[in-house]
Amino acid sequence: SETPKDHVYGPKVGDLRLSNASLDTLPGHIGRPAYDRSRVTPGIVHLGIGAFHRAHQAVVIDELLAGGATDWGIVGASLRSPETRDALAPQDCLYTLAVRSGAGTDHRIIGSVLACEVAKERPTPLIARLAHPATRIVSLTVTEKGYCHTPQTGDLDENHPDIVHDLQNPGTPRSAIGFLVAALARRRIAGAAPFTVLSCDNLSANGHTVGRIVTQFAALRSRNLARWIETEVAFPSTMVDRIVPETTDLDRSEVSSALGMTDAWPVVTEPFTQWIVEDRFPAGRPDFAAAGVQMVSDVTPFEHMKLRLLNASHSALAYLGYLAGHETIAAAMTDHRFAAFAQRVMQDAAPTLTMPEGTDLTAYSASLLHRFSNAALHHRTWQIAMDGSQKLPQRLLATMQDRLRLGLSIDTHALAVAGWMRYVTAKDEQGRAIDVRDPLARELADIAERAGPFAERLAPALLEVNSIFGNLGSDPRVRNAVTEALSKLYALGARQTVQTFQPT
Numbered sequence: 001s002e003t004p005k006d007h008v009y010g011p012k013v014g015d016l017r018l019s020n021a022s023l024d025t026l027p028g029h030i031g032r033p034a035y036d037r038s039r040v041t042p043g044i045v046h047l048g049i050g051a052f053h054r055a056h057q058a059v060v061i062d063e064l065l066a067g068g069a070t071d072w073g074i075v076g077a078s079l080r081s082p083e084t085r086d087a088l089a090p091q092d093c094l095y096t097l098a099v100r101s102g103a104g105t106d107h108r109i110i111g112s113v114l115a116c117e118v119a120k121e122r123p124t125p126l127i128a129r130l131a132h133p134a135t136r137i138v139s140l141t142v143t144e145k146g147y148c149h150t151p152q153t154g155d156l157d158e159n160h161p162d163i164v165h166d167l168q169n170p171g172t173p174r175s176a177i178g179f180l181v182a183a184l185a186r187r188r189i190a191g192a193a194p195f196t197v198l199s200c201d202n203l204s205a206n207g208h209t210v211g212r213i214v215t216q217f218a219a220l221r222s223r224n225l226a227r228w229i230e231t232e233v234a235f236p237s238t239m240v241d242r243i244v245p246e247t248t249d250l251d252r253s254e255v256s257s258a259l260g261m262t263d264a265w266p267v268v269t270e271p272f273t274q275w276i277v278e279d280r281f282p283a284g285r286p287d288f289a290a291a292g293v294q295m296v297s298d299v300t301p302f303e304h305m306k307l308r309l310l311n312a313s314h315s316a317l318a319y320l321g322y323l324a325g326h327e328t329i330a331a332a333m334t335d336h337r338f339a340a341f342a343q344r345v346m347q348d349a350a351p352t353l354t355m356p357e358g359t360d361l362t363a364y365s366a367s368l369l370h371r372f373s374n375a376a377l378h379h380r381t382w383q384i385a386m387d388g389s390q391k392l393p394q395r396l397l398a399t400m401q402d403r404l405r406l407g408l409s410i411d412t413h414a415l416a417v418a419g420w421m422r423y424v425t426a427k428d429e430q431g432r433a434i435d436v437r438d439p440l441a442r443e444l445a446d447i448a449e450r451a452g453p454f455a456e457r458l459a460p461a462l463l464e465v466n467s468i469f470g471n472l473g474s475d476p477r478v479r480n481a482v483t484e485a486l487s488k489l490y491a492l493g494a495r496q497t498v499q500t501f502q503p504t
């Protein structure tokens with residue numbers, strides 16, 4: 001995601017900087033760590049320490065530390081970018097959690113991150129930290145593309161440049177997968193127990209998927225290592241949910257003035273938070289449930305519910321809303337046509353879900369619409385539109401496939417996919433350029449260029465991208481529905497087209 005360029009040290013509020021030493025001078029109403037940070041030791045290494053982790057898992061750990069679980073502090077690492085480390089290190093890795101709603105903003109200082117590393121700068125000490133016996137959980141938020149896999153199949157992409165690199169340089173990897181395997185290999189040789197790998201990304205079956213990718217990668221190094229990982233390492237799946245827009249400079253200065261001191265990188269989020277975790281931690285875990293985490297034996301139904309209701313409608317609003325000129329999700333939601341379309345996406349996903357008794361999908365959907373309408377959050381459609389090639393399968397295509405199996409219409413989801421298609425042509429409805437961020441952006445733009453702005457050519461050409469669509473792309477029912485939706489988008493524009501797809 002985007003990172004600040006020339007504001008690494010943030011706006012200055014006097015000369016005071018958030019830090020252990022300045023905690024006491026914060027205004028009284030600002031929450032702060034209710035524990036002695038100097039006594040906390042690391043038990044978790046987190047790979048991908050972006051805003052999402054800091055507004056979600058790190059907050060849970062902060063609560064557990066306050067409850068006395070002082071051996072579960074977090075060492076965070078960014079894989080490449082030094083910007084989070086550069087912002088947090090001078091403030092003892094403290095940062096502000098700003099929770100925003102119509103009722104205002106609540107500020108709280110989070111203390112659970114003890115250190116912040118940049119894997120690319122110092123890979124060897126990071127592997128040592130991962131291999132250290134005190135590290136019992138390694139969690140990840142590296143985004144969908146960080147898994148170096150083929151989104152459609154969930155298998156390791158052996159041709160991914162980082163994977164090729166990491167196989168040739170196992171001691172100085174670049175990818176999260178390379179780091180996990182380097183550290184696990186080290187622990188195996190040392191006769192030490194492995195850590196538990198905890199994926200917190202929006203992949204379907206995220207634990208199972210990362211387990212498969214790690215094992216496939218390990219097998220390219222050594223069959224014995226792969227077998228050891230397969231039998232010894234736990235990869236529980238998790239469902240994570242909290243809306244965390246990218247921090248802006250305005251957020252930085254608002255938070256810094258509330259604090260009366262500079263915080264170079266606060267995180268801004270909504271009141272809602274949810275974490276559902278499969279309870280498989282042979283190396284031990286803190287008492288997550290004490291901080292409100294739901295511990296279950298199988299997270300699959302909840303994960304499908306979240307991906308197919310929340311993330312699917314989020315992506316649909318992102319592409320179609322962006323095309324209609326809406327800068328944020330909340331802005332799109334003020335247009336009743338888009339709000340109704342989001343509801344329709346959820347409604348159509350519902351029959352594909354098998355939920356535990358007592359789950360109320362109607363109430364869940366209503367709460368999502370309410371969260372999307374939170375105007376105190378500036379969640380850009382452009383941000384959610386990123387990396388669609390990695391998101392479409394689990395958010396939209398799985399539902400399409402299930403609806404086809406059930407003999408149900410796929411028109412709603414076809415329109416969302418068509419919105420993505422028009423978006424990745426990199427030209428909006430006014431002919432202005434769209435800054436498309438996606439690992440496949442180049443390939444998609446080439447396809448769009450060759451096809452031209454003609455639905456009957458563009459839709460089938462994009463449906464042939466196998467790593468996204470797999471077999472679904474050649475299904476005539478999909479081709480027809482997506483082509484028709486895309487023709488409508490070209491003829492009528494996004495606003496008019498969504499109007500014809502309202503809840504039933």
Ligand code: CS2
Pocket residue numbers: 202240241242243244310311314315383384385
């Ligand atoms: C969003 C998610 O950026 C995106 O693709 O759909 O980050 C979403 O905000 C979270 O999954 C909410 O839990």
